[in-house]
Amino acid sequence: MSQGPARRQRPPKDPLRHLRTREKRGAAWEPGGPNTVYLQVVAAGGRDVGAALYVFSEYNRYLFNCGEGVQRLMQEHKLKVARLDNIFLTRMHWCNVGGLCGMILTLKETGLPKCVLSGPPQLEKYLEAIKIFSGPLKGIDLAVRPHSAPEYKDETMTVFQIPIYSEHKCGERRSSQSPERLSPGRSSDSGSAEKEQHLPDGIGQKKSGRDPSLVVAFVCKLHVKKGNFLVLKAKELGLPV
Secondary structure, eight states: OOOOOOOOOOOOOTTTTTHHHHHHHHHHTOOOSSSEEEEEEEEEEOOSOOOEEEEEEOEEEEEEEEOOTTTHHHHHOOOSSSOOOEEEEEEEHHHTTTTHHHHHHHHHHHTOEEEEEOOOTTTHHHHHHHHHHHHHTTTTEEEOOOOOOEEOOSEEEEEEEEEEEEEEEOOOOOOOOOOOOOTTTTHHHHHHHHHHSOOOOOTTEEEEEEEEEEEEEEEEEOOOOOOOOHHHHHHHHHHOO
C-alpha cells in the first residue's frame, strides 16, 4: 500500500522571540501602548495557595505574587511562563513567595536571560537564602528593584511602588508594688499614678511605632494607545491620501 506524503514537521517555536523583537525595535523606540492588555486571576487566595495575578500584552508579561502552587495553576490555565520577565511581590509571606524558588528554576530552564523582581526590602536576602536549595543560578540574571526605587516603565505600562507601613502601639511595662508595701489609705491606682509623675517624659505613655514588616502596593498605569488613521474620514476632510 502506498502511503501519502509525509507531513512536514513544524519548526520548534522560539520561546524568546519577544526578546529578539524588542531588540529589533531599538532603545529609541517610544511606546505607544499595546493593542490589548489581558488580566488573568491565577489564584483567588485560600488555604492552599495565596492570591496571584497575571497581566500580559504583546510586549510584556507580569506576575503579581508567586505563592506555592501558582506555577501549577498557570500550567493548568495554559499561561506561558517562558515570557515572564517581571515578578512583583506585595509581601514577604509564604502565601506570596512560597513558589518563587520553583518559578526561578523554571525560568532558568526556558533560557530566559533576565527577570526583574520587585518587593519589600527583605526580598534580596530571601533570594540569597533559596540558593541553598536551588544551587547557583547561572544563566539567568535576577535583578531586584528596591521598594524605594522610582517608577518602572516599559512598553506596556508604568508601575508605581507605594510602601505601606502598619502602625502599632506599644506601652512600657509598669512595675506594680505589692499590697504589703502600700501605705494605709492609699490604693494601688494612686500609687501608680504618683509613680508615673516622677518618671521621665515619654515613659508610661502609649506611643506608636512602625512595624518592621512592610507591604508594597503597586499602581499600574497603561500607556495611551495611539489612534488609527481613518482613510474615509480623511477623504471627507479633503486630505490627500
